[in-house]
Amino acid sequence: MEHNEASEALWEFHDGELPPRKRRALECHLSVCCECRQTLETWRRTVSQLFAPETLQTSTQTAAFVQRIMSRIEETPQSRSSGWARLWSPQWLVPAFAAGLAATVFFVTPGSRSVQDPAETLMQQDDGGTDFLSWLSGPAPSRGDAFSVMAGEQ
Numbered sequence: 001m002e003h004n005e006a007s008e009a010l011w012e013f014h015d016g017e018l019p020p021r022k023r024r025a026l027e028c029h030l031s032v033c034c035e036c037r038q039t040l041e042t043w044r045r046t047v048s049q050l051f052a053p054e055t056l057q058t059s060t061q062t063a064a065f066v067q068r069i070m071s072r073i074e075e076t077p078q079s080r081s082s083g084w085a086r087l088w089s090p091q092w093l094v095p096a097f098a099a100g101l102a103a104t105v106f107f108v109t110p111g112s113r114s115v116q117d118p119a120e121t122l123m124q125q126d127d128g129g130t131d132f133l134s135w136l137s138g139p140a141p142s143r144g145d146a147f148s149v150m151a152g153e154q
Contacts, residue, residue: 001025003033010040014047 001009001022006029012018013026030037057065 001029003029003036006030006033006036007039010036010043014040014043 006026009018009022009026013023018026030040
């Protein structure tokens with residue numbers, strides 16, 4: 001096995017994912033290649049440190065942790081306001097403002113206006129649409145007529 005191929009297969013070897021034939025070839029390469037052996041050993045040390053099992057806490061450590069947290073909770077001033085003062089807190093004010101804004105947009109936006117057809121718009125711009133209707137209902141314009149209509153040279 002060549003060095004480049006072996007160095008690419010080291011991680012699969014480490015994870016036990018190499019097929020037996022490739023595994024034996026890599027083991028032969030590792031017996032003669034100091035660089036690949038060092039790389040594999042570095043990976044093994046790194047993995048063992050990253051994925052080391054957690055140390056379990058003793059009951060006294062757990063009780064001390066709970067005591068620290070409870071003492072901090074008791075030290076924190078709690079504002080237990082009631083009535084109108086609570087309604088002005090951001091907890092209620094932000095959603096109320098958002099609901100009011102949504103209602104304003106929904107009810108103030110004119111939803112009853114219908115979208116006008118572009119052909120109707122053209123007819124209104126042209127004194128009741130006489131030129132547009134005559135052009136539309138008349139004979140098909142020649143190519144020159146079509147360009148003159150687009151250029152506004154009638």
